[in-house]
Amino acid sequence: MRSAIGAGNFKSWIEPLSLMTAGEGVARLGAPSSFHGDYVSKTYGDQIVYHLNRQGLSVQRLAFEAAANTSQVSAPQPAMAKTAPIKSGDAQPDQRFTFDSFVVGKPNELAHAAAKRVAEGGPTTFNPLFLYGGVGLGKTHLMHAIAHELGEKRPDLNVLYISADQFIYRFISALRDRKMMDFKQHFRSVDVLMVDDIQFLEGKDSTQEEFFHTFNALVDQNKQLIISADRAPGEIRDLSERIKSRLQCGLVVDLHPTDFELRLGILHAKQETYQTIYPGVDIAPGVLEFLAHRISSNVRVLEGALNRLYALASLVGRTVTVEMAQDCLSDILRASDRKLTIEEIQRKVAEHYDIRLSDLLGPKRTRTLARPRQMAMWLCKQLTTRSLPEIGRKFGKRDHTTIMHGVRKIDELRQSDSQIADDLELLRRALED
Numbered sequence: 001m002r003s004a005i006g007a008g009n010f011k012s013w014i015e016p017l018s019l020m021t022a023g024e025g026v027a028r029l030g031a032p033s034s035f036h037g038d039y040v041s042k043t044y045g046d047q048i049v050y051h052l053n054r055q056g057l058s059v060q061r062l063a064f065e066a067a068a069n070t071s072q073v074s075a076p077q078p079a080m081a082k083t084a085p086i087k088s089g090d091a092q093p094d095q096r097f098t099f100d101s102f103v104v105g106k107p108n109e110l111a112h113a114a115a116k117r118v119a120e121g122g123p124t125t126f127n128p129l130f131l132y133g134g135v136g137l138g139k140t141h142l143m144h145a146i147a148h149e150l151g152e153k154r155p156d157l158n159v160l161y162i163s164a165d166q167f168i169y170r171f172i173s174a175l176r177d178r179k180m181m182d183f184k185q186h187f188r189s190v191d192v193l194m195v196d197d198i199q200f201l202e203g204k205d206s207t208q209e210e211f212f213h214t215f216n217a218l219v220d221q222n223k224q225l226i227i228s229a230d231r232a233p234g235e236i237r238d239l240s241e242r243i244k245s246r247l248q249c250g251l252v253v254d255l256h257p258t259d260f261e262l263r264l265g266i267l268h269a270k271q272e273t274y275q276t277i278y279p280g281v282d283i284a285p286g287v288l289e290f291l292a293h294r295i296s297s298n299v300r301v302l303e304g305a306l307n308r309l310y311a312l313a314s315l316v317g318r319t320v321t322v323e324m325a326q327d328c329l330s331d332i333l334r335a336s337d338r339k340l341t342i343e344e345i346q347r348k349v350a351e352h353y354d355i356r357l358s359d360l361l362g363p364k365r366t367r368t369l370a371r372p373r374q375m376a377m378w379l380c381k382q383l384t385t386r387s388l389p390e391i392g393r394k395f396g397k398r399d400h401t402t403i404m405h406g407v408r409k410i411d412e413l414r415q416s417d418s419q420i421a422d423d424l425e426l427l428r429r430a431l432e433d
């Protein structure tokens, strides 16, 4: 999260929080004040839920509790300096994320080639470049690499990288401090604007409006935009249609899930770096292949596993073998093994509602069938990495827009119908056990 929202925001808003309890889908967080809790909830709530889930907690909602006596909280207070000029604090590209350290394989070659082209800093050929793909597949890495390369090749260009979260934060601060003119000028005076994780604009209507104007102003001036998200523009809910269509005007490229060769290539490249950090530490032949076979979820997890192995090897002073890796990474390996299929989800939902599988997948639209069908679609979207068209094919060859509609419907109903929310939670737990 720190890299997504920037070290300053992280220190001000996230570090002062403490996780008190987590259970029954709710994480209770202690905050220095109720204002702090409210702000974090609105601005970073979705991201915190997302990261807690990635850490293995099953959380749908956050509840903030303000410390009874804020003076006892030693953590720093939010840096809400009203006078802070808007130009301060632009994120610097991460030194580790360069084109040299990016390993190219079949799943990411198109995204890499497009990023390279943009990084030449020549005339704009596609605008925007829209990069999308699942968690930890290298979108942020590529954007930082573009920033580095532009910095070297075209130091005259004003390049700005920002996460959508920071964009929202700056927009809100500018509104509050009546500095909208500064805000507009700041974003409209850049030559290359990169906005990471644009899905976080979902449902934030006024920020979207401002983003839309910034986007148009830059495109009109032939300035390059590079946008990333965890899904295709058309699949981002609650994003205005006009933004979606603008996002699709340039080049939309997908970072596909990694294959074995790419994972192995990345591990070999990372191994070289680790060897400089842990000199004299050895990894036995076959260990990297073992990791590349068993951990297919995302590159971040793969890196974490390798890091853990090097730390272990340096502690015990022995070469890491496959057996040691199995032992030391059992939690990661278990999580990677748990690959749910669409069929398993369909069977479980049919069983739960006591309906025939053929009816669940068939054309009948009675409520008793349609609702469980949409719930099954929603669970497939949440619990598998399958795309909407793939899910559609497995639901009696339905179109992906039908699946999207089903998923949205259930998203709405989860908020208003506690029976549906409970059923989904029950099914999710049963499927993940």
Ligand SMILES: Nc1ncnc2c1ncn2[C@@H]1O[C@H](COP(=O)(O)OP(=O)(O)OP(=O)(O)O)[C@@H](O)[C@H]1O
Binding pocket: 097, 101, 102, 103, 104, 108, 133, 134, 135, 136, 137, 138, 139, 140, 141, 142, 197, 230, 266, 299, 300, 303
């Ligand atoms: N092809 C690659 N070569 C080398 N490292 C990679 C590659 N792909 C991803 N990584 C590494 O994996 C980690 C996660 O990548 P990154 O943060 O770019 O993912 P992301 O797609 O932006 O994910 P998120 O959706 O979580 O923001 C980083 O440390 C990055 O360097």
